[in-house]
Amino acid sequence: MKSITIKKGQIIQHPGDANPKVYKVVSGLLRVYALDQKGKEHIFLFGPEGWIVADGVPLNAPAVLFIDALEDSTLEVTDRVQQNLDKITIDPLIKRISVLQNRVIMLLSASAIQRYEHFEETYPSIVQRVPQKMIASYLGITPEALSKVKSQKAKSKL
Amino acid sequence: MKSITIKKGQIIQHPGDANPKVYKVVSGLLRVYALDQKGKEHIFLFGPEGWIVADGVPLNAPAVLFIDALEDSTLEVTDRVQQNLDKITIDPLIKRISVLQNRVIMLLSASAIQRYEHFEETYPSIVQRVPQKMIASYLGITPEALSKVKSQKAKSKL
DNA sequence: AACCACTCTTAACCTAGATTAAGAAATGAC
DNA sequence: GTCATTTCTTAATCTAGGTTAAGAGTGGTT
Structure with missing residues (x-):
């Protein structure tokens, strides 16, 4: 385990990187994302302070996602295999599975408005810290769709 | 750990059930799914033989998903907390995270056709065993959309 | 064999959200 | 403070996929 500090905008993991690491966010905010064929970004995860952020590929497999910093950040970096041996990992893993299960269910069953409201409730602090387009x-x-959704919500409250 | 056998159609877990279990599928096929407000089913996971199937809620939280059998099945049932103590769980957990990460990325970035082709490649045996509507x-x-997609695929191959 | 329940397909129509475009507002760099 | 960049909003148009409905298999059950 070692500590590092990185600047906003800095990319700390690229797809294809061997031996992807586990990042514990001490301060700041990380983003995990993928690019599709058209070069469009799809955000997989926000990692604010206290979160443990990692590419969920199988052990020994190369990274498939980008990780960068949305704010200047301080991180503790650990090797995945090392961490695995240490057995400290089970609780965070179960938490991650729970988050992902919810995410899949929401994507399968909820409309854009419902997903947005759920996000607002679940991660109110993130909403304040990142541009709307990243939440979208x-x-x-x-x-554009998120903007529309929000103005409709505002109107319906009058 | 104990072994049970269940019949096709039998529901072995309901949302709200306390202390959801871990099911190792010895033979047969399980399905994990949610119902939305309109009563529509959304399949979260298929569990063929060899798979470990469980509701991914946090430990000690009640179940949020249904689990039923799509075929007569034999299962080994374990308590989650017990299994957690046994530390046998890390590898399956990482595998599950990897599967879910892929699922989320696909749902975010791929069209219906692309998702279907990815499913065909990833779970060819499941395609043979379950009705199309469940794959949809x-x-x-x-x-209906899956039916349309498949006929368009067939045409484009001529 | 006749019936029932399910599953799949096709087609007409509809809607949520994508795309394109342009202007307004906010943020940042110098 | 000014200019440039990024972000947000609005509006017009388009499209993937949803909804509804009806007919054609396919089994299973008695």
């Missing part, structure tokens, strides 16, 4: 990307919709 | 549900589309 996390939700699987375009920034 | 797993992919997050309607049976």
